[in-house]
Amino acid sequence: MAVTIEEAFEYIYKNTTAKSIKILPIEQVLGYVLAEDIIASHNLPPYDNSAMDGYAVKVEDAGKEVKVNHTIFAGDDSKEELKSGFAIKIMTGARVPKGCETIVPIEDAVISQDKIKLPKKLKPFRHIRLCGEDIKSATTLLKRGQRLQAHHITLLASQGISHTKVYKKPKVAIFASGNELKMHFENVTSYQLYNTNTPTFFSRVKELGCEVDFIGTSQDSLKDIQEHIKSALESDLIITSGGVSVGDADFTKEAFGAFGYEIFFDKIDIKPGKPTTFGRIKDTLILNLPGNPLAAALNFELFGQSIILALSGDKAKYINTIETKMADDYTLKPGRRSLIPGYFDGIKFIPHKKFAPGMISPLAASNAYIIIENDCEILKKDAKVKIIPTRFSFNSKEINDLINTTKE
Ligand SMILES: Nc1nc2c(c(=O)[nH]1)N[C@H]1C(S)=C(S)[C@@H](COP(=O)(O)OP(=O)(O)OC[C@H]3O[C@@H](n4cnc5c(N)ncnc54)[C@H](O)[C@@H]3O)O[C@H]1N2
Numbered sequence: 001m002a003v004t005i006e007e008a009f010e011y012i013y014k015n016t017t018a019k020s021i022k023i024l025p026i027e028q029v030l031g032y033v034l035a036e037d038i039i040a041s042h043n044l045p046p047y048d049n050s051a052m053d054g055y056a057v058k059v060e061d062a063g064k065e066v067k068v069n070h071t072i073f074a075g076d077d078s079k080e081e082l083k084s085g086f087a088i089k090i091m092t093g094a095r096v097p098k099g100c101e102t103i104v105p106i107e108d109a110v111i112s113q114d115k116i117k118l119p120k121k122l123k124p125f126r127h128i129r130l131c132g133e134d135i136k137s138a139t140t141l142l143k144r145g146q147r148l149q150a151h152h153i154t155l156l157a158s159q160g161i162s163h164t165k166v167y168k169k170p171k172v173a174i175f176a177s178g179n180e181l182k183m184h185f186e187n188v189t190s191y192q193l194y195n196t197n198t199p200t201f202f203s204r205v206k207e208l209g210c211e212v213d214f215i216g217t218s219q220d221s222l223k224d225i226q227e228h229i230k231s232a233l234e235s236d237l238i239i240t241s242g243g244v245s246v247g248d249a250d251f252t253k254e255a256f257g258a259f260g261y262e263i264f265f266d267k268i269d270i271k272p273g274k275p276t277t278f279g280r281i282k283d284t285l286i287l288n289l290p291g292n293p294l295a296a297a298l299n300f301e302l303f304g305q306s307i308i309l310a311l312s313g314d315k316a317k318y319i320n321t322i323e324t325k326m327a328d329d330y331t332l333k334p335g336r337r338s339l340i341p342g343y344f345d346g347i348k349f350i351p352h353k354k355f356a357p358g359m360i361s362p363l364a365a366s367n368a369y370i371i372i373e374n375d376c377e378i379l380k381k382d383a384k385v386k387i388i389p390t391r392f393s394f395n396s397k398e399i400n401d402l403i404n405t406t407k408e
């Protein structure tokens with residue numbers, strides 16, 4: 001019995017957990033998922049400082065001419081104290097002197113030799129960046145399960161954190177099966193074609209932050225598929241393509257069976273991708289995708305990516321959608337829930353004109369896809385539609401409804 005998309009996700013989330021942790025220097029943590037909370041130990045700014053090149057003055061001196069008796073630069077440990085009737089020249093980022101009430105930017109003061117004339121109105125705390133106004137010591141800066149991107153590394157560096165705990169990257173092994181397949185570095189004859197699925201998954205899995213073993217191409221025989229499985233079993237996840245249908249040369253599931261394959265589901269109510277199979281052998285998860293390249297790639301986006309997100313320890317492990325509008329009417333035959341690739345131009349979603357499960361060209365021309373409910377016959381021009389991007393991951397901490405219907 002085929003499972004629904006929702007049931008398939010339930011099996012994935014129930015059986016997939018984050019891997020063990022390691023400690024890395026922050027120059028190497030980009031793309032890893034944090035395995036500890038980060039608490040601020042430093043205020044930022046660490047001291048009250050000037051936001052302008054200007055003059056530190058007293059508010060009561062507004063409209064007066066005052067004497068400039070000192071200059072403070074950023075990085076100075078000045079002990080100077082400001083008194084009324086005086087101004088201290090100060091540079092952006094310099095610690096404000098004791099007694100300073102406000103800063104007057106250079107361009108607002110009338111300068112004459114060692115004196116300046118101050119504006120008629122002065123407000124306290126103008127152009128002063130207060131200690132801790134950006135980050136207060138003891139606040140939680142980042143939580144465990146946060147995938148680290150450049151601006152998170154900014155936070156780590158601001159606290160003088162040199163090393164941090166992260167989850168190990170998921171280890172993913174990939175191979176395809178098919179007697180007709182050759183690798184791109186081999187010669188093909190007239191009855192053969194290049195294996196495009198393995199390089200596709202290799203690249204996509206890398207983009208998703210995994211370590212990948214490129215195991216290659218297996219012949220359609222139990223023996224050869226089992227050889228490939230043996231080479232892949234130390235991984236966290238094995239992704240295969242091909243050999244999952246009902247043909248006389250479809251041995252994939254049988255080959256895995258010899259290693260004690262516990263199958264969670266072996267069919268999904270989805271088009272394309274019905275034969276998609278998920279299970280595990282001991283601690284290694286297995287995703288068998290169909291051979292048809294577009295079917296395999298779209299099902300990888302939905303299910304492969306979800307397994308990888310859950311394996312990686314990312315708190316935002318649920319695929320999320322972006323709401324946009326249909327560029328034109330789109331009609332389809334009711335039946336199974338369908339995956340439709342297309343292009344989101346920033347304003348509208350344009351379904352790819354011609355695509356079929358065995359094609360590859362719609363993939364590179366698309367940057368998103370939609371899932372349409374089985375009874376949906378038309379999505380009208382300008383109808384709201386939830387797209388799932390493929391060029392970047394858009395995830396959330398809560399599970400989302402990914403399916404589009406005609407009903408508003
Ligand atoms: N009688 C039935 N036949 C088929 C059914 C069915 O329900 N009943 N399902 C069809 C569907 S849907 C799919 S999808 C395919 C899945 O079949 P397999 O997973 O066994 O895939 P293969 O037969 O090995 O290959 C299908 C197709 O894709 C090409 N292919 C395979 N691997 C690659 C690769 N790595 N790179 C490029 N192209 C690849 C292969 O040459 C075939 O043309 O079964 C249908 N049949």
Ligand code: MOO
Nearest residue numbers: 272273274295357
């Ligand atoms: O379901 Mo198949 O996966 O149409 O190509």
